[in-house]
Amino acid sequence: MNDPLTLGYILSGTALGLLLLISIFFYRLGYWRASGVRGPRFDRLAPALQLNQSTWRAEFSSFGQRMDDEAHVVTLTFRQSGSRLAAEGLDESGRRWSLEGVVFQRHITFLTLERSTAGHALGSGHLDAAEPHQMVGTHSSTSRVAGCVLVRTLRLHQVLPESEDSVAETNADESVDVMPPVHS
Numbered sequence: 001m002n003d004p005l006t007l008g009y010i011l012s013g014t015a016l017g018l019l020l021l022i023s024i025f026f027y028r029l030g031y032w033r034a035s036g037v038r039g040p041r042f043d044r045l046a047p048a049l050q051l052n053q054s055t056w057r058a059e060f061s062s063f064g065q066r067m068d069d070e071a072h073v074v075t076l077t078f079r080q081s082g083s084r085l086a087a088e089g090l091d092e093s094g095r096r097w098s099l100e101g102v103v104f105q106r107h108i109t110f111l112t113l114e115r116s117t118a119g120h121a122l123g124s125g126h127l128d129a130a131e132p133h134q135m136v137g138t139h140s141s142t143s144r145v146a147g148c149v150l151v152r153t154l155r156l157h158q159v160l161p162e163s164e165d166s167v168a169e170t171n172a173d174e175s176v177d178v179m180p181p182v183h184s
Contacts, residue, residue, distance in 0.1 A: 045083035047103035049129055052080040054158060058089075060139065061153040075159070085110065112141065119144060125154060133158040 058074040074097050076089035085108060087099040093116075101110025106129040114121040123141025130136060135156040143150045 045102065045104045047080070047083045048105045049103050049108070050080065051078040051085060051103070054078050056087075056135075056156045056158050059155045059157070061155075076156075108135070108137075112139070114141070127154065127156065133160065 055075065055077045058076055060072050060074075072092065074089050074091040076087040076097065076099060078085060078087045080086075080103065083103050085099070085101045085103050087097075089097045089099075091097060091114075095114055095116040098113045098115070099110050101108050108127040108129075110125055110127070112123040112125065114123070121142045121144065123139055125137055125139035127135040127137035137154050138151060139154040140149055140151045
């Protein structure tokens, strides 16, 4: 026990444990205080967009920069509760994307998290819904490849489910080889 290295390990472990307990306490305290303040006012925002259970294809433009390993297309599935919005999706490279934000009228402000084996990238953005099935805005995020923050144009197009009518029209337009009738 007289070894200074062992004593240093014990003291640093105790300090880290105490720091962890203090941070958990303040996290809980902040969460408790925010729940009383944020809830009703936050839910009174008037969202004009209903995006729950809809799928969107997000396309990024890099303002003339060619970034081969950056995600250019992400398919996102949205969940919405009042004005709160969350989405999960995958890009062309198989990287997972998460989006959380708020909807106010026809505008969305959000944060993104891109998860890959190389690390995480955090971003933020704003979208405006000009048309019923299209949104346009900007997105900025960190880039490990470029070593800087990228500001990109973001366009979202809604992926509409195929209706039975469109499937029937497709089947009617397909050419089918018809065998001549057999006479006996």
